[in-house]
Structures are given as structure tokens and as C-alpha cells.
Amino acid sequence: xxxxxxxxxxxxxxxxxxxxxxxxxxxxxxxxxxxxxxxxxxxxxxxxxxxxxxxxxxxxxxxxxxxxxxxxxxxxxxxxxxxxxxxxxxxxxxxxxxxxxxxxxxxxxxxxxxxxxxxxxxxxxxxxxxxxxxxxxxxxxxxxxxxxxxxxxxxxxxxxxxxxxxxxxxxxxxxxxxxxxxxxxxxxxxxxxxxxxxxxxxxxxxxxxxxxxxxxxxxxxxxxxxxxxxxxxxxxxxxxxxxxxxxxxxxxxxxxxxxxxxxxxxxxxxxxxxxxxxxxxxxxxxxxxxxxxxxxxxxxxxxxxxxxxxxxxxxxxxxxxxxxxxxxxxxxxxxxxxxxxxxxxxxxxxxxxxxxxxxxxxxxxxxxxxxxxxxxxxxxxxxxxxxxxxxxxxxxxxxxxxxxxxxxxxxxxxxxxxxxxxxxxxxxxxxxxxxxxxxxxxxxxxxxxxxxxxxxxxxxxxxxxxxxxxxxxxxxxxxxxxxxxxxxxxxxxxxxxxxxxxxxxxxxxxxxxxxxxxxxxxxxxxxxxxxxxxxxxxxxxxxxxxxxxxxxxxxxxxxxx
Amino acid sequence: xxxxxxxxxxxxxxxxxxxxxxxxxxxxxxxxxxxxxxxxxxxxxxxxxxxxxxxxxxxxxxxxxxxxxxxxxxxxxxxxxxxxxxxxxxxxxxxxxxxxxxxxxxxxxxxxxxxxxxxxxxxxxxxxxxxxxxxxxxxxxxxxxxxxxxxxxxxxxxxxxxx
Numbered sequence: 001x002x003x004x005x006x007x008x009x010x011x012x013x014x015x016x017x018x019x020x021x022x023x024x025x026x027x028x029x030x031x032x033x034x035x036x037x038x039x040x041x042x043x044x045x046x047x048x049x050x051x052x053x054x055x056x057x058x059x060x061x062x063x064x065x066x067x068x069x070x071x072x073x074x075x076x077x078x079x080x081x082x083x084x085x086x087x088x089x090x091x092x093x094x095x096x097x098x099x100x101x102x103x104x105x106x107x108x109x110x111x112x113x114x115x116x117x118x119x120x121x122x123x124x125x126x127x128x129x130x131x132x133x134x135x136x137x138x139x140x141x142x143x144x145x146x147x148x149x150x151x152x153x154x155x156x157x158x159x160x161x162x163x164x165x166x167x168x169x170x171x172x173x174x175x176x177x178x179x180x181x182x183x184x185x186x187x188x189x190x191x192x193x194x195x196x197x198x199x200x201x202x203x204x205x206x207x208x209x210x211x212x213x214x215x216x217x218x219x220x221x222x223x224x225x226x227x228x229x230x231x232x233x234x235x236x237x238x239x240x241x242x243x244x245x246x247x248x249x250x251x252x253x254x255x256x257x258x259x260x261x262x263x264x265x266x267x268x269x270x271x272x273x274x275x276x277x278x279x280x281x282x283x284x285x286x287x288x289x290x291x292x293x294x295x296x297x298x299x300x301x302x303x304x305x306x307x308x309x310x311x312x313x314x315x316x317x318x319x320x321x322x323x324x325x326x327x328x329x330x331x332x333x334x335x336x337x338x339x340x341x342x343x344x345x346x347x348x349x350x351x352x353x354x355x356x357x358x359x360x361x362x363x364x365x366x367x368x369x370x371x372x373x374x375x376x377x378x379x380x381x382x383x384x385x386x387x388x389x390x391x392x393x394x395x396x397x398x399x400x401x402x403x404x405x406x407x408x409x410x411x412x413x414x415x416x417x418x419x420x421x422x423x424x425x426x427x428x429x430x431x432x433x434x435x436x437x438x439x440x441x442x443x444x445x446x447x448x449x450x451x452x453x454x455x456x457x458x459x460x461x462x463x464x465x466x467x468x469x470x471x472x473x474x475x476x477x478x479x480x481x482x483x484x485x486x487x488x489x490x491x492x493x494x495x496x497x498x499x500x501x502x503x504x505x506x507x508x509x510x511x512x513x514x515x516x517x518x519x520x521x522x523x524x525x526x527x528x529x530x531x532x533x534x535x536x537x538x539x540x541x542x543x544x545x546x547x548x549x550x551x552x553x554x555x556x557x558x559x560x561x
Numbered sequence: 562x563x564x565x566x567x568x569x570x571x572x573x574x575x576x577x578x579x580x581x582x583x584x585x586x587x588x589x590x591x592x593x594x595x596x597x598x599x600x601x602x603x604x605x606x607x608x609x610x611x612x613x614x615x616x617x618x619x620x621x622x623x624x625x626x627x628x629x630x631x632x633x634x635x636x637x638x639x640x641x642x643x644x645x646x647x648x649x650x651x652x653x654x655x656x657x658x659x660x661x662x663x664x665x666x667x668x669x670x671x672x673x674x675x676x677x678x679x680x681x682x683x684x685x686x687x688x689x690x691x692x693x694x695x696x697x698x699x700x701x702x703x704x705x706x707x708x709x710x711x712x713x714x715x716x717x718x719x720x721x722x723x724x
Contacts, residue, residue, distance in 0.1 A: 121579060122586045126629040129574075146629060180571060180632040304623040307616060 005133045005164035006031040009097070010039045012140040015172050018068050020044060020059060020430050022052040026072020028099025028112065031164045044430060044459065047451040049076050051423040053083025054449065057092050058424025061410045062385055063431035064217070066093045066147050073099040074112030077158075078119065082417060084154045085123040089414025090238060091215060093152035095143045096124075102162040103131055117158050125153030133166040141173050150183030151302040152215055183301060187318035187326045194314045195273070195297050196330045202271035202295070204345045205231045208254065211238030211413065212276020212300060214406045218321035219243065222275060225324050228331070230342040232349050234262035236277050237398055238413040245382075245402035251349065252358060255283040256549045257395045260356035260558060263549065265349050266291050267556035274298045276320040279309040280414070289554035299323040358399050359561055360543070367516050369393070369468040369539040373400035375519055376438060376466065379527060384436040385428045387411065389421040389445030392474035395545040397440040419448025422465060426452055429461045436464070436527060443469040443496050446534075453506040456532035464527060465534045467499055470541045478544045482559070499536040509533035563592070564618050565610050565644060565714045568625060569632040572598060572605040576630045580607060583628065589613065589621050593646075593711025604632065608644075608713040637714050641721065644714035647686045649674070650696065653703035654681040662702060669695045680705055688712070 003011065009032060013021070022044045025033045036043050046052040049071045056067030067087075071080055077098040087094045101110040117129045126146050128139045136159075143155040199205065213222050213235075219242045226233045226249050233243045234251040243250060252259030254266055266272070272294040277283070284290040287309060298305075298312040299320055306315045316323050360370040373396050376384070382402055387410040388394040394411055403409050410428060412420040425439040439446075446467055456463050468474075477491040500510030511526045511533060513519055519537070526535045547558040570576045577596060584591050592610040599606050611621060618636065626634050637644070654662050659681070666673060666683050669691060675682035685695055689712070 117575065118578070121575070121582055178629070181629050302627070304620065304627050306623075308620055311616075 002167040003170040006035045016144045021068045022055040023070035026076045028073035049079035051452040053080045054423035055427035057087045058427030059431045062428035070097045074114045077116035086415045086417040087154040088123045093147040094154040096156045100158045100160040103160045124156045127156040129158040133168045185319040187323040191316045192326045192330045204269045205271040206265045206269040207233040207273045209239045209275045210236040210277025213242035216320040219406045221324035229338045240409045241403035241406045244404045261352035263555040264352045269294045272296045278305040285549045285555040366540040377401045387421040387425040387439045389441045390416045390418045393442040393468045418445040423452045425463045439465045441467045444473040457507040467536045503534035511535045514538045564638045567635045568607040571630040595711045641717040644712040646712040648709040651682045651706040
């Protein structure tokens with residue numbers, strides 16, 4: 001039987017196991033929307049297309065599935081760009097469907113026309129303009145395949161209105177042949193043996209893990225290997241949760257706002273085992289002094305990540321999980337007593353942990369933002385999905401909440417997108433309706449996608465927003481404080497809205513906390529509520545995030561509390 | 562160092578912009594680029610000249626390889642290869658210089674493809690070692706118009722060991 005493009009698209013989504021689509025309708029996609037009620041998947045109406053992509057992204061990060069969104073042409077499509085770039089930088093599998101003007105009008109500056117395939121070329125893993133309805137099923141199949149395999153990423157499919165309306169016989173392809181795309185999953189055995197040799201010579205090894213461990217579901221292997229070898233572990237922001245944050249081998253995050261112990265361990269190690277991380281500049285600091293005494297092993301599924309920023313001694317292009325498994329079996333034949341071998345190094349590292357733990361000045365004055373995050377950890381016992389906005393709130397959420405499981409921290413690591421956290425939390429809540437999802441926000445960031453409160457309210461999602469409200473664009477103010485003679489140009493938000501009233505206006509709950517003694521009871525009450533809520537916590541205004549490695553400095557040159 | 566990359570791509574709309582956009586977006590320089598279809602339906606070959614140290618070129622190659630529409634990338638720099646470029650050059654050719662220009666054209670085995678009372682248009686084909694000297698020889702007569710393809714290249718079948 002012949003089906004329209006709209007029906008074919010929805011059939012394909014069903015075959016790909018898509019149950020939730022985040023989107024916003026418009027003229028170019030109205031035919032698809034016309035058919036949605038006839039299909040079992042749920043469509044979530046957001047209030048801004050950026051919110052749709054971030055929600056699909058949060059859904060993908062929390063669940064490990066491919067996030068899907070559907071928007072219209074022109075402004076609908078261009079509004080997705082920030083969300084797509086966010087997902088691209090963090091390697092999150094998404095498929096974005098954008099409407100397009102009819103093929104006969106493409107290039108005519110038609111109403112609501114934008115060359116979205118051209119616009120998103122640099123920030124998608126791949127993108128398509130479907131010109132013929134007969135190609136549609138294959139393109140959708142390829143899009144999902146590309147999004148979830150190899151190094152995951154966003155794939156955009158542009159759908160002209162006439163293609164969606166045209167009819168053809170529907171047949172979903174069983175398999176895909178793409179001669180130009182063949183990601184390599186299996187590690188090279190010889191390279192693994194080299195790692196084994198390096199390990200037998202090294203005295204001061206460190207594991208440095210990134211988001212790749214989470215996307216390849218390799219946390220168990222990573223944890224097992226680290227414990228077997230008695231090697232301390234640090235992760236990037238994206239890697240938080242890949243290794244249990246309460247394990248004795250855990251050093252904390254490394255990099256610009258990493259812990260003293262993690263950064264010192266990197267500066268002094270003689271072997272760096274990098275797994276699924278890409279040596280981002282926020283992680284390495286001054287590149288020439290990054291792990292400068294170490295041999296470097298780099299495991300990554302994407303060959304472009306290897307040798308991009310640092311010269312590597314043993315490159316291993318493969319899936320992280322398979323590489324860690326392979327390494328474990330290579331080491332299986334060793335008789336070394338790893339616990340004893342690394343005992344001295346562990347003592348040294350533990351010394352750094354003890355001498356400079358993550359901390360902040362505790363006093364009776366205004367509430368410290370770090371204390372709010374610690375309290376959230378205490379109340380939830382770590383059993384929550386945390387999303388963050390970007391800036392100081394993000395760094396405190398990274399430092400003072402212990403992530404013990406993968407996929408429990410959703411944060412825009414690579415692009416640093418303010419406005420990410422709240423819609424991402426909404427997406428995560430759709431993936432896990434029964435779990436507690438909290439967006440740790442700043443008063444600046446939250447205003448970048450606050451309109452999604454209407455989405456949360458209309459779907460009765462119990463998402464919580466905890467605003468660490470310091471009245472500033474805090475991270476920029478921190479830089480101005482430390483490096484620009486306290487010239488607080490344009491970072492003071494002196495006419496913030498009344499966030500409690502705002503929450504109420506949307507039909508959500510609003511709480512304000514100004515005194516330390518209210519912190520715990522009000523947080524407990526708000527988190528227990530079944531309705532979406534803003535908890536506006538008035539925190540110490542000029543608190544800074546420490547430790548801090550100034551941009552361009554070596555990791556071991558930290559400003560401490 | 563100058564590198565010549567030979568790239569096989571799926572011949573579909575936007576593929577040139579994907580490759581060229583990758584270069585500009587990542588701050589790599591394209592010295593020259595030419596594209597043409599191959600005998601295989603749906604496949605084109607691009608030849609790109611670029612410059613950079615080994616690490617940069619390694620990164621360029623990997624990034625290009627990563628594009629979904631790219632089938633194969635070969636760096637011909639460290640191989641024995643043949644490369645050819647075509648140049649069309651319209652030079653001033655007053656009566657007094659005409660004979661000399663034709664003599665140069667003859668020595669370099671170029672073709673005269675157009676003539677007028679004031680100028681001569683030559684077609685030059687060859688590698689960089691040939692094209693550079695002839696351009697510099699012709700420049701002193703005054704060049705009115707100039708077009709070049711950038712090199713295209715192919716690996717030699719026999720890769721003989723060099724001493």
C-alpha cells in the first residue's frame with residue numbers, strides 16, 4: 001500500500017523504537033502533525049525549539065537511547081542550532097527532523113525558508129535533505145544508524161513539505177550499506193599488549209576517563225580495571241558518574257576547576273591511561289605541562305580525537321568498553337601484585353586528597369552555594385538525576401554532588417550552553433517519570449529557557465529547579481574579580497524577576513530560601529512535591545569556584561580557597 | 562610542508578561544501594582544490610593541496626576521513642606519484658615579443674590556444690617544476706588573464722625504493 005511521506009516517517013520512528021518526540025509544529029510539518037495522533041508515540045509540545053532539542057538531548061543522556069525532535073522550517077529549524085551544537089560537542093545521539101519548504105520553492109527565499117542543511121553542516125555528525133519520498137525510509141534508517149553508532153552525535157533530516165505529502169510504497173530497509181562509514185569497535189591486540197608493558201614499568205599511573213566511557217556503557221569495566229590495578233581515577237566533567245564518586249580510588253574531576261589531588265596526580269604521573277576523553281583545553285590547561293612526565297595511552301572510538309591536542313604513545317582506536325575488556329584479559333596473565341605495586345603512589349595521592357580536599361569557607365552569613373549542592377546530595381542520597389545550567393552552578397554541581405552511577409549528571413560540557421539544564425531535565429523526566437530530576441541552575445542561565453516551565457506544568461512533570469541565586473552572571477564575574485580588576489561590567493543582574501512569583505504564574509510551585517536554617521526543611525519539602533517547582537536560594541553573592549587553574553596555566557598552578 | 566591529498570567522495574549535492582567547510586571551520590588552509598567525476602557512477606575524486614606540519618596534516622586527513630560522504634583519503638606526499646596541473650595564460654604579445662613567447666612555448670611544449678593582434682593564450686600542462694618557471698618567464702611580457710586548475714594527482718603503480 002502506498003503511504004504519504006508523513007506516515008512513512010512515523011512508521012520509521014516506530015521501527016526505530018521511538019516512543020517520545022519533542023517538537024513544535026508549523027506549516028511545513030503540519031502534515032506530519034496531522035498523523036501523529038494515529039501513532040503510538042507521544043509528542044511533547046515544548047515552548048521553544050531550542051527547548052525541544054535540549055529535552056531530546058536530556059532524554060538521550062539519561063536513557064542511552066536516541067533523542068528525537070521534530071520542528072518546522074525556517075525559524076523553527078534555526079532555533080534548534082544551539083541545541084544541535086550542544087549535542088554535537090558532547091557526542092549525544094539525536095535525530096532532528098526539520099520541515100522545509102516544498103522542493104519547488106527551495107532557494108527562492110520562500111516564507112519560512114532556511115538552508116538548515118547548510119547551516120548545520122559543521123555541527124551535525126551528518127545531515128540530509130530528502131528530495132524524493134522514495135528515499136525517505138532509507139534516510140531515516142541511516143540517520144538513526146549514524147546517530148547511535150561509532151562516536152554518537154546529532155543527525156539532521158530536512159523534510160520538504162511536498163516530500164512529506166507525496167506517496168510511495170513503504171518498505172523499511174533491513175540493513176544499511178554505507179561504504180564510507182565503518183566505525184572500528186575492536187581494539188588492536190598488539191596495542192593492548194603495549195599498554196600491559198607500560199603498566200608493568202610504571203609506578204605512578206592515573207586513569208583519566210571521559211564521556212566516552214558513559215556512551216559506550218563501560219563504567220563497570222572501568223571500575224573493575226581501576227580496582228584490579230589499584231590505580232586512582234579522575235574524570236572530566238562529562239565523565240562524572242562513569243566511576244563511583246564515593247570510591248577510595250576516586251580523585252574527583254580534573255581540569256580548570258578540578259580537585260587539587262586530580263590535577264597534582266596528572267602533573268606527577270608516569271602513565272596516563274585516557275579512556276573516552278578528548279584532552280579538551282578546559283581539562284589540560286597549558287598543554288605542554290599536561291602529564292608531561294607521563295607516557296600517554298589514549299583509547300577513543302574517534303581517530304580524530306587521538307593526537308589532536310597531545311602526542312600519544314599508544315593510540316587505541318576502539319570502543320571504550322571493548323578496549324577495557326581487552327586490556328583486562330591481556331593483564332589476566334600477569335602475576336603482578338598490583339595492590340602492593342601502587343601502594344606508595346596511592347599514599348602520595350591520598351596525601352594530596354587529605355591536604356587539599358574540596359572545600360569552602362563555612363560561616364554564619366549568607367548561604368553558601370556549595371552548601372546547597374551538598375544538601376541536595378544529602379537529602380537525595382545521590383539518588384537523583386542532576387542537570388545543570390552553565391557557569392558557577394555547573395561547577396559546584398560537579399564538585400559537591402557525588403555521582404555514583406553513569407547517566408546521572410546531564411550537563412553541557414563541550415559547548416557550555418546556558419539554558420541547557422532545565423529542558424534537559426524535562427527530557428530526563430520523560431525518560432524516567434518516577435525518578436527525581438533536579439536542575440541546578442544559576443539566576444542567569446535559568447532565564448535562557450524558562451519558558452519550558454509551561455511544558456513542565458502542562459505535562460505535570462515533577463522537575464525541580466534549584467536556583468543558586470547570587471544576582472550575578474557568576475562565572476564571568478569571577479573572572480572579572482580575579483583577572484579584570486573587579487570591573488563587573490554587565491554581569492550584575494540587578495532586576496531579576498521574582499522567581500517564586502514566576503513559578504506560580506506558570507502554575508508551578510515556588511519556594512524562596514534566604515536563611516541557612518530554612519535550607520534543609522524547605523528543600524526537603526520542595527523535593528517531595530509532585531509538581532514542578534522553582535526553589536530560589538539566595539546565596540552568598542561573591543562566592544567563587546575553587547580550585548581554579550587560570551586559563552593557559554599549568555594544571556598544577558591552582559588558585560585554592 | 563605541502564601535501565597533496567587524493568580524496569574519493571560520494572558525488573552528491575553539498576559534498577564539496579562539506580569538505581571545504583571542514584577545512585575553513587577548523588582553520589586548515591586549502592591551497593588548491595579540484596573535483597571531477599570518476600568512472601564509477603556516483604563517485605568523484607578531489608585533489609586538495611594543503612600545507613602543515615605532520616601533526617596538522619594527520620589531523621586534516623583524519624577529519625576528512627570522518628565525513629560520512631568521504632570514501633577514501635590518500636596522502637600522496639610520501640609516495641611516488643604523478644601530478645599535473647593545467648594553466649591557461651593570456652600574455653601580452655606585441656610584434657616584437659611574439660617570436661620569443663612562441664619559442665618559450667615551444668621549449669615547454671605548451672599549446673597556443675588563442676591568438677589576437679595583441680595577445681597570445683597558452684595552455685600549459687605539467688607538474689609544479691614545469692609550471693612555475695614558465696609562468697615566471699612569461700610574466701615579464703605582462704599577463705592579461707590567468708586561470709589554473711590546481712594539481713590533480715595519482716599514485717604511481719610502481720613504488721620503487723629510493724636510495
